[in-house]
Amino acid sequence: MAKPxxxxxxxxxxxxxxxxxxxxxxxxxxxxxxxRLTSQETIVLAxxxxxxxxxxxxxxxxxxxxxxAANGRTRIYYTVxxxxxxxxxxxxxxxxxxxxxxxxxxxxxxxx
Amino acid sequence: xxxxxxSELRRHLLRGGVAPKHVKxxxxxxRHHFLDLEGKALDEGLPPKDAAAQAAEQLGNQELILxxxxxxxxxxxxxxxxxxxxxxxxxxxxxxxxxxxxxxxxIALVTAAEAxxxxxxxxxxxxxxxxxxxxxxxxxxxFMMYALPTVVAAGVCLFAARREARSLWPIxxxxxxxxxxxxxxxxxxxxxxxxxxxxxxxGVGFDLSDLLSIRVIRLLLPVIVTLAPYLWWRxxxxxxxxx
Numbered sequence: 001m002a003k004p005x006x007x008x009x010x011x012x013x014x015x016x017x018x019x020x021x022x023x024x025x026x027x028x029x030x031x032x033x034x035x036r037l038t039s040q041e042t043i044v045l046a047x048x049x050x051x052x053x054x055x056x057x058x059x060x061x062x063x064x065x066x067x068x069a070a071n072g073r074t075r076i077y078y079t080v081x082x083x084x085x086x087x088x089x090x091x092x093x094x095x096x097x098x099x100x101x102x103x104x105x106x107x108x109x110x111x112x
Numbered sequence: 113x114x115x116x117x118x119s120e121l122r123r124h125l126l127r128g129g130v131a132p133k134h135v136k137x138x139x140x141x142x143r144h145h146f147l148d149l150e151g152k153a154l155d156e157g158l159p160p161k162d163a164a165a166q167a168a169e170q171l172g173n174q175e176l177i178l179x180x181x182x183x184x185x186x187x188x189x190x191x192x193x194x195x196x197x198x199x200x201x202x203x204x205x206x207x208x209x210x211x212x213x214x215x216x217x218x219i220a221l222v223t224a225a226e227a228x229x230x231x232x233x234x235x236x237x238x239x240x241x242x243x244x245x246x247x248x249x250x251x252x253x254x255f256m257m258y259a260l261p262t263v264v265a266a267g268v269c270l271f272a273a274r275r276e277a278r279s280l281w282p283i284x285x286x287x288x289x290x291x292x293x294x295x296x297x298x299x300x301x302x303x304x305x306x307x308x309x310x311x312x313x314x315g316v317g318f319d320l321s322d323l324l325s326i327r328v329i330r331l332l333l334p335v336i337v338t339l340a341p342y343l344w345w346r347x348x349x350x351x352x353x354x355x
Contacts, residue, residue: 028141029148046172047145051138052180052187059186073144076137 011091013053016043018062018080018088025066025079028054054078062087118142121174123349126276128182129192138181146171191275199268199281203289207264211296211314214256218312236310240302249300249312256314258333261293265334269342279346286339294322294331 020026020034031054032047057063062084066077080088115121118139125135149170153163171177181187191198229235239245265286272282300312322328 029145032145046176047149047170048142048172048174048177049180051141051145052177052184055134055138055181056184056186059184073147074140075144076141 011094013050014057014062015088015091015095017050017053017057018084018091021063021078022080022085022088025077027075027077031078057084115174118174121178123276124178125181126274128178129188129275130181131187131189131192132274134181134187138177142171142177189275191271191277195277195281199272199277199285200288203264203268203285204292206267207261207289207292210260210264211256214252214260215312215314218252222310234306237303237306237308240310246302249302253298253300256298257293257296258330261289261330262334262337264293265289265338269338273342273345276349279343282342283339286334286342290331290334292316293334294327295319 149167268285
């Protein structure tokens with residue numbers, strides 16, 4: 001029997017954040033830029049909402065943060081933990097499964 | 113209008129029960145993010161006022177950010193999650209711990225005094241005859257009965273103020289401390305003759321008739337000195353927030 005879909009829409013910010021931070025460590029502003037850039041401006045957030053996501057992921061042990069001075073300001077850099085990496089992989093697989101299902105639906109509809 | 117210090121957001125986060133450490137960090141990161149956005153807009157040639165407006169818009173409505181933080185239960189403080197325990201049991205535990213610590217300190221002081229003293233069996237009796245020893249003992253007794261409950265009550269109010277907690281909780285905490293302090297008694301017995309020992313102790317004595325005596329000042333002191341200013345400050349904050 002097929003697995004039920006997780007509450008996926010609410011997991012999109014987590015997926016994006018974990019995926020991008022698994023490539024390199026970033027601070028909030030950089031991360032938002034990266035989301036815009038890699039999504040080719042299709043995902044444009046109210047930028048401040050990234051922080052509760054970052055803090056909650058850190059609280060869950062999926063991210064680690066480190067303060068570092070840069071350009072005269074203290075930046076808080078985030079990086080993915082091993083647990084976060086596993087979660088990122090799981091979410092990515094779920095996303096692939098769900099999006100291929102959605103593609104099939106669209107494909108089916110267009111051929112109907 | 114953009115609030116560059118995010119003070120209103122900060123207040124709402126704390127009132128929503130978000131842990132102070134998360135609030136502090138969120139505000140710090142939002143400020144830096146805002147400055148980055150503003151700097152970028154200025155680099156693009158926008159005048160300062162427009163740059164600030166654009167940065168505020170990109171950062172997002174503060175209500176939206178507030179909603180985003182409050183939707184994360186893992187960011188709530190333990191004092192918010194278990195408020196009844198923190199404000200109901202915490203002050204009593206703190207009060208008892210403070211008493212235990214002070215008693216331990218006194219025992220250590222007496223032991224040290226005996227160790228470095230002349231070694232005479234009349235040492236305690238000799239000391240008891242000195243005015244400054246009697247004054248110190250009376251000072252200690254007054255401190256335990258009047259000042260200590262007030263200090264603990266002040267701690268409760270500061271704790272609640274830092275978290276913008278609902279007024280009900282510090283009211284409960286302060287009243288518990290005030291009543292406990294009111295019924296506690298402390299005493300020092302000095303040796304009546306040579307080779308006798310000094311003793312000190314404390315205990316709880318419940319007597320409702322005390323509420324009608326002058327001793328009621330001990331009950332009112334923590335309430336007047338800490339709770340009344342706290343509630344007044346809360347009211348000012350509330351008015352300030354509504355303005």
